[in-house]
Amino acid sequence: MTSPIVVPEQRRQVAAAAPADSSILAVISRVASDPSCDMDKFERLMVMHERMQARDAETQFNAAMAAMQSDIPSIAERGAIVVNGQKRSDYATFEDINDVIKPIMQTHGFAITFKVENTPGGMSVTGILMHRAGHRESTSMLLPLDTSGSKNAVQAVGSSVSYGKRYVMSALLNLTTRGEDDDGHAAVPTANVTTIQAAGINALLERCTEKTRDWFIGEYGSAEVVPKGAHDRLVAQLNKAIKASEAANADSH
Known part of the structure; x- marks a missing residue:
């Protein structure tokens, strides 16, 4: 009796899935090199590619922001608002916030910049938080000129700008502040080497x-x-x- 011949099942060749972004680029490259290229199709592919890049950048931004939040301490309130010689309240100065936050932001790939614009009766301060992947978020604050005390015109502008930067940075990074005498829980800027x-x-x-x-x-x-x-x-x-x-x-x- 002849034994049946068993043919082994062919192994399936499973190719590693190529990143979607690379696949889109390959398609765009082929379309662009085709003399009979459909420009409408080409433009749609470019829009799709840009949308995918933006989505990936936003995903990286969100992941980095989540990781950074656990590293951000409360900021010590070392500034004071004084009216008629009496201290009314404490606050964290922009300089103190920047000194504490800047190295943490750099570690996680973030940077922040500000845009100041004149508005009727005051100014607008916009904070722009950027991530190295390319995504950015912004928030703005409208402010009147700070003419309290005996400030001149230049000092009024400087005070309002500093106030605006402080608040938009706090909003973008979800910062908290504490009194300086809170048993050392608030972060105080550390002087670094020269x-x-x-x-x-x-x-x-x-x-x-x-x-x-x-x-x-x-x-x-x-x-x-x-x-x-x-x-x-x-x-x-x-x-x-x-x-x-x-x-x-x-x-x-």
């Missing part, structure tokens, strides 16, 4: 081992954001690490 000191730290890092440089990046990120109070201790640590590395190299020879 440009010259940062250059000195970088010079030392170039002489360090990769292990030491990795430790430094994990601890501080970059030389420019090393707290001023940690400078001397850090320099001593790096010099000690350099000497240990040089001694180990000498022993190995």
Whole structure:
């Protein structure tokens, strides 16, 4: 009796799915290279491609914003509104907010800029929060000129601009503030090393081992954001690490 011949089932060739954006670009490229290209079709493809890019950028923006929120502390209220010699209320100054928030924003790929425009009887301050993926969000605030106290015209404009920047930044980033005497829960800007000191730290890092440089990046990120109070201790640590590395190299020879 002849045994039946069993033909193995052919394996299915499963191709890895190409990113949608790349597929659209490939189609656009083929259409553009066709002499009989339908311009209406080409324009629709371009619109689709731009829409997909915008959606991807917005998705990255939202993910980065969600991650950044957990890193943003409450800002210390170190400014005071004084009327007739009496303090009425405390607030976080724009400078303090910027000093605390800027390095956090840079870590997550964000930057913020402002647009100031004159309006009848005052001004408009617009804050624009941008992400490296390309998406941006904005919010605006209409303000009268701050003529309180004995401010001149220039001071009135400056005060209103600072006020507007403070509030649109708080709105875009969902910032909270606390009194400075709240048992240390509010963040106070930390003075960083000078440009010259940062250059000195970088010079030392170039002489360090990769292990030491990795430790430094994990601890501080970059030389420019090393707290001023940690400078001397850090320099001593790096010099000690350099000497240990040089001694180990000498022993190995």
